[in-house]
Amino acid sequence: MYWSERKDGEVIDGGRTTTTDAGFEAFYAEWREPLRRAVALATGDVMAAGEGVDEAMTRALARWDRISSYDMPEGWVYRVALNWSRGLFRKRNRELLTAIDTDTARSDSLPDVDLIAAVERLSARHRAVVIARFYLDWSTAEVAGALDVAEGTVKSRLSRALDQLARDLGGER
């Protein structure tokens, strides 16, 4: 009733038959959740982040033979998920939600709510870099690869973002 008639080694996926790929399963298990949280932080939209990462993961699965050969498949998924979450198909006059409600968080023991509020005031482009660098803990070169920009651009954006954060937080870097 619930389970498809399947041949060994094949999975029915939306009418498409693909070869089971243990590599993708491991990749999905490792990266789906951290990327969802990262995209949520970067976009401020938890629902879109979940959908975006799932969409990107689906796209990655469909092209896994090729994507898996990249140095950082997770970078590709991060970028596609960001594109999707902010992109063409999301343009429906929807008010962006805030991933972390800082007003609630103030009474909910979020240790550094001022920092999060300051991050949320960064531009989307700066936020994407900051999240990748300091939450996903990617190097500047890896962030550059993931976002498909020059490493110098990443460094420049990081520097400007950190300057703004320092100003917002009333301190020095």
Place this chain on the structure above:
Amino acid sequence: MTTLEDRLRTGLHDAAERIPDRMTTTRFPEPRRIPGWVKAVAAAAGVLIVIGGVGVFGNGAGPVGAGEVVRLALTQEVPGLGGVPEVVNSSVSADGFDPLPDMTLWQWGDTGESAIWLVQTGLDADLTPLFGPTADGDVIQPPREGWLDSLDLTDVGWQALSWKNGDVWHVVFGFDEAAVSDIAGQLRGTEVEETRLRGEAPVLLDPRRLFPGASVELSELFYSSPAGGFSVGLFRGWPYGVEASLARLGDQVTRITVNGQEGVTFSDEVNSWVMWTVDERSTGAVESSDLDVATLIELAESVTSVPLSEWQTLTGIEPAGVATTLGEGNTGFRALGDNGVVHLTIAQLHDVSGIWDSMVGTEVTDPDIWGRRTADVCMLGAWNPDVAEVLAAEYVSQDLIGGAANGAALADAMEALWRIAAIICPQAFPEGALEAGPPTATGP
């Protein structure tokens, strides 16, 4: 002394840990999570140990043991659902994927819409894969373990009652609340000490995302205009249609009639909805975060005048023709299944196919093909070399008889896709990407 960078690392991780599994809202309560029987280790030692035992079913006997529930279930008839249940589960798929170890499932009735099920399993079993919709016997298969981790039973409108005996959970579920309550109460032997897993959050979720393997096809048009954005959608194969929404939303729906067809209105966290039953296998919907319900009903009445057979070509209708109250300036896109499709004008198709022909050397003029390709190009971003390379290789291999492109053809195809994106969706390019020009092949 803590640096700003250290503070960011700590602060972002703290914040990320507080991001909810699902979107929360201040307007509606968060969906009640399935209690302890989601996740953990199965320990259903009592499953299937008692078979048979014809007898009179008794009420009011107090809690009954796991084996007794099985015995009782096997003798319990549900009027109109085909007599006593049969054991239907076999959770181990042919490739060894077994998301539901140590689970036994009984079913009364044999249709996805009217059947009632009883699950007996260990306290820690993950039952989430059970709750995908079925349609006319279609089989739902989560494509990968873990894919449905975020699935909440409440999202799909099931009525379910659960209770436990020792280490064994029992869950009775189905769409008919009265039948679920009746059978659960009888099996429990007394009034069910229930965990009512009824949907509380009216979240209409795209079935494509919830159930990647499902045979549900969503055709949807998105519109925007100065008056406000809205979308028109058709869920083909969405087996429960409006009734599912009613089950999920409870008292929050308002029943309406749209051009003589049963319908409902409701609101979720983001949008107001008008949904109506197109036929037994399809549900229509209009949604908007901007427009009032009266306007949505007006739109729905306009759309319902389109015969179902023409929905597939609905994208050919100029948006202004559908939403006459919204005036000029609308734009429309269409998503079909997992593959988005951009509806191209004849002029756009001419431009797109011309670019491809001149740069790649193959003549492809099918509007459906370019509708799908331009959706990929714009949504995934052909300005990114990785994306462009993957798509270019895919399209060239589709177009060239006999195989994959050589390096030169691939580079040309990548540039062609960038040019196509620049024509169709220049607004989707990141800042500076248009000025930077076409990407070049960089992948392995």
